[in-house]
Amino acid sequence: NAGVTQTPKFQVLKTGQSMTLQCAQDMNHNSMYWYRQDPGMGLRLIYYSASEGTTDKGEVPNGYNVSRLNKREFSLRLESAAPSQTSVYFCASRFIRAGANVLTFGAGSRLTVL
Amino acid sequence: AQKITQTQPGMFVQEKEAVTLDCTYDTSDQSYGLFWYKQPSSGEMIFLIYQGSYDEQNATEGRYSLNFQKARKSANLVISASQLGDSAMYFCAMREARIDRGSTLGRLYFGRGTQLTVWP
Numbered sequence: 285n286a287g288v289t290q291t292p293k294f295q296v297l298k299t300g301q302s303m304t305l306q307c308a309q310d311m312n313h314n315s316m317y318w319y320r321q322d323p324g325m326g327l328r329l330i331y332y333s334a335s336e337g338t339t340d341k342g343e344v345p346n347g348y349n350v351s352r353l354n355k356r357e358f359s360l361r362l363e364s365a366a367p368s369q370t371s372v373y374f375c376a377s378r379f380i381r382a383g384a385n386v387l388t389f390g391a392g393s394r395l396t397v398l
Numbered sequence: 399a400q401k402i403t404q405t406q407p408g409m410f411v412q413e414k415e416a417v418t419l420d421c422t423y424d425t426s427d428q429s430y431g432l433f434w435y436k437q438p439s440s441g442e443m444i445f446l447i448y449q450g451s452y453d454e455q456n457a458t459e460g461r462y463s464l465n466f467q468k469a470r471k472s473a474n475l476v477i478s479a480s481q482l483g484d485s486a487m488y489f490c491a492m493r494e495a496r497i498d499r500g501s502t503l504g505r506l507y508f509g510r511g512t513q514l515t516v517w518p
Contacts, residue, residue, distance in 0.1 A: 317506075326402075326489060326508035327443075342505070374443060384431055384450065385493055387506055389443035 287311065290375050290390035297365045297397045305360040305393050307375030315378040316358035317342075317387065318350060320371040327374065333358055365397045401425065402490050402509035410515050411480045418465070419475040419512045421490030427451075431493040432473040433506065434464065438486040446488075449473060480516045487511045 288309045297303055309316065314335045319327040319342075329342030333352040347369060349361045362369055372394050376387040403422045411417035423432065434446040449457045449464045457464040465474040473492075477484055490509040 319508075324510055326510040327491075327506075328508070329505060332505065372441070376443075381448070384433075384448040386433070386445050386448065387443075388445065392441045392443075 288375055288377055288388055288390035290373075290393050292393060293391065294394050295396070297362075297395065299366060299397060301365050302361065302363050303365065303395075304362075305373055305375070305395075306357070307359060307390060308357045309375075309377040309388075310356065311377060311379065311388070312355070313377035313379055314355070316352065317376040317378070318348075318358070318360045319374045319376065320344065321374060321392075322371050330360065330373075362395075365395075367397045369395065370397045371395060400509075401494075401507040402492050404490055404509035404512050406512045407510075408513045408515070410517060411477075413482060413516055413518050414479055416476060416478045417480055417514065419477070419488050419490075419514065421473045421475065421509060423471050423473060423490075423492045425471075425492065425494055427494045429495045432464065432466070433491040433493070434462070434473075434475045435489045435491060435508075436484075436486045437489065437511070443489075447475070477514075482516050482518065485514060485516045487513050 291306045317332045318330040321327050328344050331350040333339045336355045339350050351359045372392045374392050375390040401424050430451045432449045436444045447459045447462045447464050449466045461478045463476045489511045491506045
């Protein structure tokens with residue numbers, strides 16, 4: 285049981301390049317999320333997907349697109365990377381524990397845009 | 399306005415002592431949930447404890463307890479008998495109930511974190 289798996293763990297891009305962060309969960313969860321973490325800012329929600337085939341914007345969606353390919357996979361795409369997108373990105377999925385909606389996170393993907 | 403405020407950027411505690419990490423929140427919802435996550439230096443986010451807004455008793459999970467004061471809108475994390483392995487960043491988070499596409503989604507809002515250092 286791998287939980288939430290993100291790839292790649294590290295990536296360096298040049299301004300204007302594109303890339304896709306991959307996320308997969310094997311826990312049969314419906315809801316999945318992409319967050320970014322910046323120093324002193326905590327985690328901020330980029331996009332989320334309540335279920336397969338649906339996606340919605342979070343707090344900081346500009347510059348990103350997402351695809352919920354199937355129930356397992358939720359990818360985050362940067363079409364034209366900017367230095368402001370240098371961050372650590374976390375994918376998460378949601379489960380119910382004792383009546384609580386709990387997020388379980390992947391290990392994170394550290395992205396540097398030069 | 400920030401929904402979650404953690405006023406302590408850093409805290410220090412001696413091993414085996416108890417420590418309280420502060421968290422206040424802002425919501426007009428009646429139904430909401432409060433969470434604490436731990437992020438060690440390795441980077442992963444680890445769920446610690448949850449408190450629902452309608453729960454009358456404070457949540458406890460082993461050495462972790464959540465001091466929930468609803469009227470003051472505070473949800474402080476108490477770690478008893480600190481261990482060296484407790485050194486990490488701790489995040490408070492809140493879920494507001496929100497109906498999206500016919501289902502409650504439960505988006506999480508995070509505070510900026512408190513860096514806890516446990517010394518021998």
